Amino acid sequence: xxxxxxxxxxxxxxxxxxxxxxxxxxxxxxxxxxxxxxxxxxxxxxxxxxxxxxxxxxxxxxxxxxxxxxxxxxxxxxxxxxxxxxxxxxxxxxxxxxxxxxxxxxxxxxxxxxxxxxxxxxxxxxxxxxxxxxxxxxxxxxxxxxxxxxxxxxxxxxxxxxxxxxxxxxxxxxxxxxxxxxxxxxxxxxxxxxxxxxxxxxxxxxxxxxxxxxxxxxxxxxxxxxxxxxxxxxxxxxxxxxxxxxxxxxxxxxxxxxxxxxxxxxxxxxxxxxxxxxxxxxxxxxxxxxxxxxxxxxxxxxxxxxxxxxxxxxxxxxxxxxxxxxxxxxxxxxxxxxx
Numbered sequence: 001x002x003x004x005x006x007x008x009x010x011x012x013x014x015x016x017x018x019x020x021x022x023x024x025x026x027x028x029x030x031x032x033x034x035x036x037x038x039x040x041x042x043x044x045x046x047x048x049x050x051x052x053x054x055x056x057x058x059x060x061x062x063x064x065x066x067x068x069x070x071x072x073x074x075x076x077x078x079x080x081x082x083x084x085x086x087x088x089x090x091x092x093x094x095x096x097x098x099x100x101x102x103x104x105x106x107x108x109x110x111x112x113x114x115x116x117x118x119x120x121x122x123x124x125x126x127x128x129x130x131x132x133x134x135x136x137x138x139x140x141x142x143x144x145x146x147x148x149x150x151x152x153x154x155x156x157x158x159x160x161x162x163x164x165x166x167x168x169x170x171x172x173x174x175x176x177x178x179x180x181x182x183x184x185x186x187x188x189x190x191x192x193x194x195x196x197x198x199x200x201x202x203x204x205x206x207x208x209x210x211x212x213x214x215x216x217x218x219x220x221x222x223x224x225x226x227x228x229x230x231x232x233x234x235x236x237x238x239x240x241x242x243x244x245x246x247x248x249x250x251x252x253x254x255x256x257x258x259x260x261x262x263x264x265x266x267x268x269x270x271x272x273x274x275x276x277x278x279x280x281x282x283x284x285x286x287x288x289x290x291x292x293x294x295x296x297x298x299x300x301x302x303x304x305x306x307x308x309x310x311x312x313x314x315x316x317x318x319x320x321x322x323x324x325x326x327x328x329x330x331x332x333x334x335x336x337x338x339x
Contacts, residue, residue, distance in 0.1 A: 131161025
């Protein structure tokens with residue numbers, strides 16, 4: 001389990017030298033950003049099928065992002081044998097899927113590989129992986145995915161989903177299990193960065209990762225996000241569970257006013273503890289408010305629902321992508337309108 005000092009370790013950015021070969025900068029303000037532009041850098045945005053365009057007043061280089069979420073890889077080997085009691089349900093899920101464009105039958109692994117090939121051919125600049133890439137924390141699946149990602153040569157960021165670290169029926173609360181398996185099995189996906197929050201800079205854009213896979217936000221995550229809203233860089237926020245927007249159902253559970261023990265319908269199927277009896281913590285609600293009030297936030301990229309959706313709150317779009325298990329991805333292009 002993480003100690004507080006481990007949570008804080010390298011809290012802001014990945015090591016600069018380690019990222020140099022990936023084209024990512026950590027901590028430095030890019031020269032192509034106007035220091036006098038101020039924090040409010042949002043322009044307009046548009047979406048057509050699985051392609052989204054985001055425009056900003058900040059000086060950024062044109063950047064193509066492939067948003068990939070909910071692949072549900074379930075590769076396993078002998079290392080996973082001791083955990084089969086806890087992985088068997090999800091190991092049998094998403095083994096055969098229909099491609100979102102062709103209806104062709106394919107596995108989750110084939111979907112992931114094809115998406116990465118498409119990203120390479122399309123000369124993507126960044127891969128944004130927003131959770132449930134794995135159906136359970138299989139070391140074999142993590143190693144396989146990391147190898148495939150590195151082979152593309154495209155920088156990537158990963159934030160966990162609720163299935164990534166969850167062995168169903170294993171003793172322990174959600175936070176304890178997340179702390180355990182993000183360290184013991186998922187660690188290669190973070191490349192030395194802290195799992196709960198991280199920031200990656202590329203082409204004048206800051207990609208902020210916040211793990212909300214327990215539906216809740218911790219105080220250190222809120223503090224970290226608030227720090228990001230004070231920089232003179234446009235942000236893209238990567239999370240697994242989308243934030244509640246008025247009118248949405250419990251599926252948009254992070255920040256939903258009715259979230260809690262009484263509305264938790266899946267705890268028995270997923271063999272986990274019930275949601276918090278008292279509902280969301282004050283910190284979680286403050287985080288949701290901080291996100292939709294962030295002047296330099298261009299968009300939120302999320303998954304979890306397995307449905308494509310677009311919501312707008314305070315001028316900030318929240319783009320939710322369908323499951324990559326069926327080959328789906330969203331191609332997001334960020335462009336400067338300042339010339």
